[in-house]
Amino acid sequence: MSLLEAISLGKEFKRRGQRSLAPLAAVDDVNLAVKPGDFITITGKSGSGKTTLLTLLAGLASPTSGRVLFRGRNLRELPDRELSRLRNREISFIPQGMGLLGNLTVRDNVRAPQLFAGKDGADSSRADFLLEAVGLSELAQEYPPSLSGGEMRRVAIARALFNQPALLIADEPTSDLDPANTRLVMELLRKANQQDTTVLMVTHEQEIALYGSVRLTMESGKLA
Amino acid sequence: MNRLTRFQLIRCNLSRKPARACILAGLVALFAFTLFCGTIIGQGVSAGTRLMAERLGADVLFVPYGYESEVQSSLLRGEPSSFFMDSAFAAELRAEAGAEKVTTQLFIATLKAACCTLPVQLIGIDPQTDFVVRPWLADALRRPLAENEVLAGSKIVGQVGDEIMLFGKKLTIAARLDPTGMGFDTSVFMDIGRARRLLLLSDLAPRLNLPEGLDRNTFVSSTLVKVDPATDVRSFANDISQRYAIPYNLDFVMVAGMLSDISARLQAFSAFFYAFSGLLWVLAVIVLALVFSASVQERKKEFGLLRLVGASRAALARVVMQEALLLGAAGALLGVAAAGVLMALFKTYIGVALELPSLSPGFASLALTGGGVFSLGLLAGPLASLPAVRKLGRIDAYLALREEA
Numbered sequence: 001m002s003l004l005e006a007i008s009l010g011k012e013f014k015r016r017g018q019r020s021l022a023p024l025a026a027v028d029d030v031n032l033a034v035k036p037g038d039f040i041t042i043t044g045k046s047g048s049g050k051t052t053l054l055t056l057l058a059g060l061a062s063p064t065s066g067r068v069l070f071r072g073r074n075l076r077e078l079p080d081r082e083l084s085r086l087r088n089r090e091i092s093f094i095p096q097g098m099g100l101l102g103n104l105t106v107r108d109n110v111r112a113p114q115l116f117a118g119k120d121g122a123d124s125s126r127a128d129f130l131l132e133a134v135g136l137s138e139l140a141q142e143y144p145p146s147l148s149g150g151e152m153r154r155v156a157i158a159r160a161l162f163n164q165p166a167l168l169i170a171d172e173p174t175s176d177l178d179p180a181n182t183r184l185v186m187e188l189l190r191k192a193n194q195q196d197t198t199v200l201m202v203t204h205e206q207e208i209a210l211y212g213s214v215r216l217t218m219e220s221g222k223l224a
Numbered sequence: 225m226n227r228l229t230r231f232q233l234i235r236c237n238l239s240r241k242p243a244r245a246c247i248l249a250g251l252v253a254l255f256a257f258t259l260f261c262g263t264i265i266g267q268g269v270s271a272g273t274r275l276m277a278e279r280l281g282a283d284v285l286f287v288p289y290g291y292e293s294e295v296q297s298s299l300l301r302g303e304p305s306s307f308f309m310d311s312a313f314a315a316e317l318r319a320e321a322g323a324e325k326v327t328t329q330l331f332i333a334t335l336k337a338a339c340c341t342l343p344v345q346l347i348g349i350d351p352q353t354d355f356v357v358r359p360w361l362a363d364a365l366r367r368p369l370a371e372n373e374v375l376a377g378s379k380i381v382g383q384v385g386d387e388i389m390l391f392g393k394k395l396t397i398a399a400r401l402d403p404t405g406m407g408f409d410t411s412v413f414m415d416i417g418r419a420r421r422l423l424l425l426s427d428l429a430p431r432l433n434l435p436e437g438l439d440r441n442t443f444v445s446s447t448l449v450k451v452d453p454a455t456d457v458r459s460f461a462n463d464i465s466q467r468y469a470i471p472y473n474l475d476f477v478m479v480a481g482m483l484s485d486i487s488a489r490l491q492a493f494s495a496f497f498y499a500f501s502g503l504l505w506v507l508a509v510i511v512l513a514l515v516f517s518a519s520v521q522e523r524k525k526e527f528g529l530l531r532l533v534g535a536s537r538a539a540l541a542r543v544v545m546q547e548a549l550l551l552g553a554a555g556a557l558l559g560v561a562a563a564g565v566l567m568a569l570f571k572t573y574i575g576v577a578l579e580l581p582s583l584s585p586g587f588a589s590l591a592l593t594g595g596g597v598f599s600l601g602l603l604a605g606p607l608a609s610l611p612a613v614r615k616l617g618r619i620d621a622y623l624a625l626r627e628e629a
Contacts, residue, residue: 055621058532060531060532060621061620061621080536080537080538081536081538083536084531084534084535084536084539085534085536087531087532087533087534088533088534089534093532095528095529095532099529099532100529101526101529101530102240102526103233103236103237103239103240103526104228104233104236108228108232108236111227111228112228112530112533113533113534114227114228115228115229115230115233115530115533115534115535116530116533116534116535116536116539117534123227124226124227124228159533
């Protein structure tokens with residue numbers, strides 16, 4: 001059984017100020033089955049719809065057509081509370097860019113999922129364990145603005161792994177990073193995958209895509 | 225191990241812009257301060273007036289012509305003054321139909337007294353006929369006042385048995401009065417005959433300008449009358465005034481009129497404070513609403529990230545509302561505390577400045593008012609956050625993330 005499944009998935013956007021034109025299909029009739037333990041990489045040029053696809057798969061946006069099933073449940077039919085709980089416990093998302101909360105320390109950023117986990121979820125000691133794992137223990141009490149891009153990305157990965165999610169979705173996790181940091185980040189994702197976390201990531205760098213056990217390409221909203 | 229709580233997140237969010245947080249809390253504090261002060265002062269004056277009406281006893285005060293305002297100032301605020309009239313009038317009044325009780329008092333202003341920070345009014349009372357001061361006696365006194373004894377108002381420093389110096393004489397406090405909220409609180413009372421003798425023997429005597437023909441052994445300052453319940457007070461006062469005003473050179477003050485004047489001033493005072501407080505509350509809500517609403521736009525990426533880690537729309541709304549609640553609570557607490565301290569430090573001066581009888585409200589009343597004002601301040605926050613919460617509901621985490629990229 002698939003962990004995540006996209007069936008005839010589509011997302012269209014109205015073109016601002018150009019209502020006479022047909023809507024733009026950012027994601028067009030995508031079918032995808034993600035099995036537990038997969039490491040899927042999706043490559044594609046900028047504007048090919050990669051990020052839009054990820055947000056649909058994470059339940060952050062609603063599709064115009066088709067459906068996304070997580071463990072057989074249609075995300076669109078889940079109430080916001082339930083969907084949020086899924087994002088807290090089972091589907092982690094590493095956004096493109098410097099996705100950290102500037103008001104919180106590095107350690108608090110890692111354990112931020114605790115804010116919305118109620119009494120469930122991991123203990124704070126897991127934040128220390130993960131910071132150790134990503135090599136940032138000494139920066140635990142620092143604030144994000146004092147970190148480098150690579151460090152920020154590693155903190156975001158640590159946060160994404162905090163509740164030991166079943167699925168980790170990463171949007172261009174190595175963009176703007178130097179080769180050393182790129183390798184470090186990819187090794188972290190590979191290690192997470194080896195420890196039973198299914199990974200789905202998009203990148204525009206072909207060599208990065210080689211880390212994936214399943215490699216897909218996206219072009220003009222279509223997945224191949 | 226401790227978990228990261230939403231309170232920590234809210235505290236971090238607020239401390240990110242401390243100046244803004246302080247200004248917003250300050251607005252709520254200003255409202256709470258104004259409303260608390262206004263309410264407490266209003267309650268104090270209201271209680272003072274009510275108590276005065278209940279226990280003053282007299283309906284009409286006859287005083288020398290031209291001294292109506294002096295007797296009011298002395299009764300209401302304890303402003304010391306000295307004025308004199310013939311006591312024979314009281315004797316004639318007792319024979320008049322409708323006069324249920326008649327007593328006389330002698331008002332003597334002391335220049336300075338060792339007991340007190342404020343000037344003291346010495347009031348001579350007639351123990352045989354007094355019905356005005358006796359009801360205020362806190363300590364039972366079942367014997368006549370001795371030659372060197374006085375009754376002390378509630379704000380006169382000293383306990384029963386202590387000595388105070390007046391006109392160079394040591395006098396013993398025989399009993400104390402309950403707080404009255406009016407001039408009696410800063411007055412010292414003694415037997416009218418002894419007060420008269422004390423005055424005539426004092427350094428003040430040559431400067432008193434006692435009217436010619438006034439009997440030096442019997443002069444008084446005012447004659448107080450309790451009118452028979454079956455008699456109309458105004459008609460009685462007018463009738464007496466018509467017949468005795470010229471021979472005794474006197475005028476009268478109706479206690480009911482005096483109280484209605486206080487009541488009108490109290491109403492005007494309260495209306496002003498409540499209107500001003502209301503305006504400040506509305507202003508605080510509007511400013512808070514504008515700032516919170518603007519900050520939603522500014523914090524779109526942050527909210528998008530919180531959605532990523534599992535915040536539902538309702539949870540995000542709670543974060544914003546709790547931030548507003550915390551600001552409101554801090555402001556309201558600060559305002560009420562500052563007002564409470566200020567009122568406690570300056571209550572005497574506030575009473576004097578208001579020129580109205582005033583009583584300090586009890587702890588229960590203070591707590592109730594403080595609680596009410598605090599609740600209103602508290603309410604300002606969440607209420608002001610409603611537009612921001614509404615805006616938050618329309619934020620698309622997907623778009624917010626794209627902006628983050």
